[in-house]
Amino acid sequence: MKSKNASSLVIIDDDIDLLELLSSFFRQRGYNVASYEDARVALTDIESKKVAADVVISDLKLPVMSGLDFIKRIRTFNSVLPIILMTAEGSLEIAVEAIESGAYDFVLKPLHVPQLLISVQRALFLNQVQNENTSLKSLITDQDFLGLKGVIGKSPGFKKAMELAKRVSSSQANIIIFGESGSGKEVVAKAVHELGDRKNGPFVAINCSAIPENLLESELFGYAKGAFTGAVGSKTGLFEEANKGTLFLDEIGDLALPLQAKLLRVLQERKIKRIGENTTRDITARVICATHKDLKKEVEKGNFREDLYFRLNVIPIHMPPLRERKEDIIPLSEYFLKKFALLNNANIKGFTKGAIKRLESLNWKGNVRELENAIERAVVLANSEFVDVDDLPGMDQGFGETKAEEGTTGPALFSVNSIMTLEDMSKKYIEFIFKRNGYAKEQTAKELGIDRKTLYRKLKELETVEQLTIQ
Amino acid sequence: MSLDLPKEHQLRYLSKRAADIEAIKNGAHNNDFEVAVMIGHRLKGSGETFGFPLITTHGNTIELAGLAQDKAKILAAVDLLSESVQTYLQKMQG
Numbered sequence A: 001m002k003s004k005n006a007s008s009l010v011i012i013d014d015d016i017d018l019l020e021l022l023s024s025f026f027r028q029r030g031y032n033v034a035s036y037e038d039a040r041v042a043l044t045d046i047e048s049k050k051v052a053a054d055v056v057i058s059d060l061k062l063p064v065m066s067g068l069d070f071i072k073r074i075r076t077f078n079s080v081l082p083i084i085l086m087t088a089e090g091s092l093e094i095a096v097e098a099i100e101s102g103a104y105d106f107v108l109k110p111l112h113v114p115q116l117l118i119s120v121q122r123a124l125f126l127n128q129v130q131n132e133n134t135s136l137k138s139l140i141t142d143q144d145f146l147g148l149k150g151v152i153g154k155s156p157g158f159k160k161a162m163e164l165a166k167r168v169s170s171s172q173a174n175i176i177i178f179g180e181s182g183s184g185k186e187v188v189a190k191a192v193h194e195l196g197d198r199k200n201g202p203f204v205a206i207n208c209s210a211i212p213e214n215l216l217e218s219e220l221f222g223y224a225k226g227a228f229t230g231a232v233g234s235k236t237g238l239f240e241e242a243n244k245g246t247l248f249l250d251e252i253g254d255l256a257l258p259l260q261a262k263l264l265r266v267l268q269e270r271k272i273k274r275i276g277e278n279t280t281r282d283i284t285a286r287v288i289c290a291t292h293k294d295l296k297k298e299v300e301k302g303n304f305r306e307d308l309y310f311r312l313n314v315i316p317i318h319m320p321p322l323r324e325r326k327e328d329i330i331p332l333s334e335y336f337l338k339k340f341a342l343l344n345n346a347n348i349k350g351f352t353k354g355a356i357k358r359l360e361s362l363n364w365k366g367n368v369r370e371l372e373n374a375i376e377r378a379v380v381l382a383n384s385e386f387v388d389v390d391d392l393p394g395m396d397q398g399f400g401e402t403k404a405e406e407g408t409t410g411p412a413l414f415s416v417n418s419i420m421t422l423e424d425m426s427k428k429y430i431e432f433i434f435k436r437n438g439y440a441k442e443q444t445a446k447e448l449g450i451d452r453k454t455l456y457r458k459l460k461e462l463e464t465v466e467q468l469t470i471q
Numbered sequence B: 001m002s003l004d005l006p007k008e009h010q011l012r013y014l015s016k017r018a019a020d021i022e023a024i025k026n027g028a029h030n031n032d033f034e035v036a037v038m039i040g041h042r043l044k045g046s047g048e049t050f051g052f053p054l055i056t057t058h059g060n061t062i063e064l065a066g067l068a069q070d071k072a073k074i075l076a077a078v079d080l081l082s083e084s085v086q087t088y089l090q091k092m093q094g
Helices: A017-027 A039-047 A065-075 A092-101 A111-142 A156-168 A183-195 A213-221 A255-270 A297-301 A306-312 A328-344 A353-361 A366-383 A422-436 A442-449 A452-462 B008-017 B016-029 B033-046 B055-069 B071-093
Strands: A008-012 A030-038 A055-059 A081-087 A103-109 A175-178 A203-207 A246-250 A286-291 A316-319 A350-352 A465-467
Touching: A008 A017, A008 A039, A017 A111, A017 B008, A017 B071, A039 A065, A055 A065, A055 A111, A065 A081, A065 A092, A065 A297, A081 A092, A092 A103, A103 A111, A103 A255, A111 A183, A156 A183, A156 A316, A175 A183, A183 A203, A183 A286, A203 A213, A213 A255, A255 A306, A297 A306, A316 B033, A328 A350, A328 A353, A328 A366, A350 A353, A422 A442, A422 A452, A422 B033, A442 A452, B008 B016, B008 B071, B016 B033, B016 B071, B033 B055, B033 B071, B055 B071
Parallel strands: A008 A030, A008 A055, A055 A081, A081 A103, A175 A286, A175 A316, A203 A246, A246 A286
Antiparallel strands: A350 A465
């Protein structure tokens, strides 16, 4: 019986006795084995994906197509599949030729089968590493925007923000990014950095609300030795560290007023003074600020300096919250799913249709950060190859609330003008309860008084649980 | 050889050698040395794998004799192969 998660071996040898021996040996150890006497047939089956192959073991001396010819043909469409060659010809020249042709390993006959097993295990490990490498590469190159790795989104709001970031990246103008927490303000700041002429310099980020005022000043400006008790050495501030690069000041709206004055001076004069020093130092870092606050209102309340506000607000970029760019939810979810599946070594291929509906229906008050956390959780909890509704946060778990797509009073089941069949009415009612429960099967089954299996069958009839793959 | 093979696997392997012996002999008598090269090569690769080192030894001799088109040497090696197969069979069945 074919095992779903076992590794797949293709064994080719015209010696039927050996073919049977090896097939039996590897099957007993849980491998899926496809055996061939003719390399041409194996080649066709591998190329057409009729047979799965994680590793190939092939004899070198075969009638019609030799093991070396087989490797050469395989390499025309698969450059990484590990192939182990077996031969009773124990010459160094043949071994070298085999490896040069692309063989992973070369084993001599008579076979020491346990040694062959070790070679297969190593080849599988290599195969796994190569596959992970390919997945990682696709993760960082498949889904990008403006050629930036990991910058994902296709909504008009996202595109507008990123295109503005691109336009201003080469200017020297001050930029301030507005957006709710977790909406991706730092992503925009990094895009400005990466797309501009400072991309080879450092990108230094600091969250102004996360550090106490007195520490923040020394972090930003640095200090001289002996400037205050405990200053046993001098320290370079972040403005200097970010020289020739970008300094990203997140949550600038939470900066204390005395520090606001100092920041204004730095932006005007392009010079800093370390704490405890009299000499000034030139700074060349570009400063990008961001906040979740409405700075205009903060100015009116007296919490933010008006002159600094005008100094910063030369080019404002607005990153909309995730609920206003729903088109980004699925591409972001797919990206995070790939990322966390790789990190957790989980064989998760995508989302069920119900899960996709749930993702799209939530408000995501915590924005992209909340979505990322939810997907990480789902990948860890998922029991199958597809993340299902039950793996995602429910409405009662502090995550975003569902948007009322339709009333919760139920569909109009009875109408004077149209009579429906009992079956149609039953389907409509199941659909209604399913939607009302945010596509949670367990709760739906409970409310309908049926078991999960029955519900699943009925939902299948409704075609609401078709599984969708990422690609 | 540290591989513990099921006995029936080994017995089946030995019992199939009678056909090889016959084929090599027929080939040699008809001056078809390719049969000796092909079967000798196979036996060289499989004998010890199944736990029968003498079959590997004789297979190697038969292959080399076939390449040299040495009929007498082929027939002599085949006789030795036949004896070895019988001995192995007797040991396993006894």
